[in-house]
Amino acid sequence: MIKVHDKTFVPFITREDIQKRVGELAEMINEEYAGKKPLLIGILNGSFIFAADLFRGLTIEAEISFIKLVSYKGTTSTGNVVTAIGMEEDLHGRHIIIVEDIIDTGKTLSSFLPEIHHRNPASVKIATFLSKPEALKYDIKADFNAFNIENKFVVGYGLDYDGLGRNLPDLFILSE
Numbered sequence: 001m002i003k004v005h006d007k008t009f010v011p012f013i014t015r016e017d018i019q020k021r022v023g024e025l026a027e028m029i030n031e032e033y034a035g036k037k038p039l040l041i042g043i044l045n046g047s048f049i050f051a052a053d054l055f056r057g058l059t060i061e062a063e064i065s066f067i068k069l070v071s072y073k074g075t076t077s078t079g080n081v082v083t084a085i086g087m088e089e090d091l092h093g094r095h096i097i098i099v100e101d102i103i104d105t106g107k108t109l110s111s112f113l114p115e116i117h118h119r120n121p122a123s124v125k126i127a128t129f130l131s132k133p134e135a136l137k138y139d140i141k142a143d144f145n146a147f148n149i150e151n152k153f154v155v156g157y158g159l160d161y162d163g164l165g166r167n168l169p170d171l172f173i174l175s176e
Contacts, residue, residue, distance in 0.1 A: 043099065050157065
């Protein structure tokens, strides 16, 4: 068990299982995007560790960039998505892979995807570390999904609770 701020978390997914699954996703991307030089767009702050590990697993030519979209306060989504850091890359004709830490309600991506599509990419797909199918409120589906989890709060591997816990190499789930 670990304590982050005022909450207790218990082990959920080990670093070994995470690394194995991220490697499998990288292989899928290597196969699907051979010769296409995709641009990965990581959604900060949560996806930076997943994005780095996924990117390092690619053996094809690829580029990476980041954008910061904010929708969480504490352990719940605020329902509002704010763009805190924008993106300057020209997306016209590019193959885009949006890299997200977690898809729960889908609000963040449902707000961001129209902006991406407006820039006329050749294709857009989503890679996510975690999905919470039972929390989904928007029609968002990951093309590359590491893990489906129940609708519970987690920390570690880039995910935080009010700024803490991102650096944990394993994933921990909120204790009841």
